[in-house]
Amino acid sequence: MSPPYIGYPSFLRLPRATPLGVLNPDFWHENGPKMTFSEAEWVIFGAPLDMAVTNRAGAREGPRSIRNASMNFYDGNHPFFGPREIRAIDGGDIEIVPGDLKESLRMIKENVDVLTKMTGAKPILIGGEHTVTIASLRALRHSKTKPPVGLIHFDAHCDLWRGALGHGTVFHHAIQEDLIDPRRMIQVGLRSPYPSYVDNFRDLNGIEVISMATCDINTIHCIAEHIRKVVQDQPCYLSIDVDVLDPAFAPGTGTPEAGGFSTRELMSILRYLYQTKCPNIVGMDIVEVSPAYDQSEITSLAAAQILYDFLHGTAKEPS
């Protein structure tokens, strides 16, 4: 097996596919069994978009950096979950049109759309900034006219501002567009200032919040159980803004906020969710890694490890 620094990295050295638009079932791979889109349970797309951020840009470099960081742990069984059948492929980066947010989001949606229409695979987006989530949610909602999904949202920010679509307004728009069921939506780790109308909006829509202050006085298991209770066992989407982590653990992001989770705390909550086979996740993303602000790749490593955990935690044990 090649050492990590050799070659052109796909995430975890998973089989690679051409980005869609052209859904090509034949693709080459370096290691492991050949797998087609229709055999895959998860398809990972890079969504290198950062044109609708409110502060520092740079998350367009996130997908490449996270793939690179994932080279640290493709060479054995998961240390916690053990051997698992990873049915995932790396679908490459989705084409972005610089300066055209609408068209770029349309292209992300189309890729996820084609995927879910033609196969049983589920999407994973590597951001990119948080606006990319709405494209995935649009595809999940509209491709098979499925009901709105629940949402597990880890973030320092509420992302419920009003105004033009961007990374601070994305879930306001997602609710207005009926893409998510707000009564099965929970926001975890919040600690950034927000306008008072957000409280009214949450009350009106029945959105749950576990602020970081509440996380401070609760155990990992309490937090995870609360999440399970809100999303139940119905389909839900998992969206992780890497800025939910403390800047000590994730400095490489556009809008850092002090006082966040350690990487280990976040991974513990997520592992608890995977271990309890709940919730029923139909799509996920990890967003807002901005490598230019990173130190020693720690943010990209955290994001890669979180996704590595996700793939193993949700995979079947080998029969």
Ligand SMILES: [Mn+2]
């Ligand atoms: Mn955020």
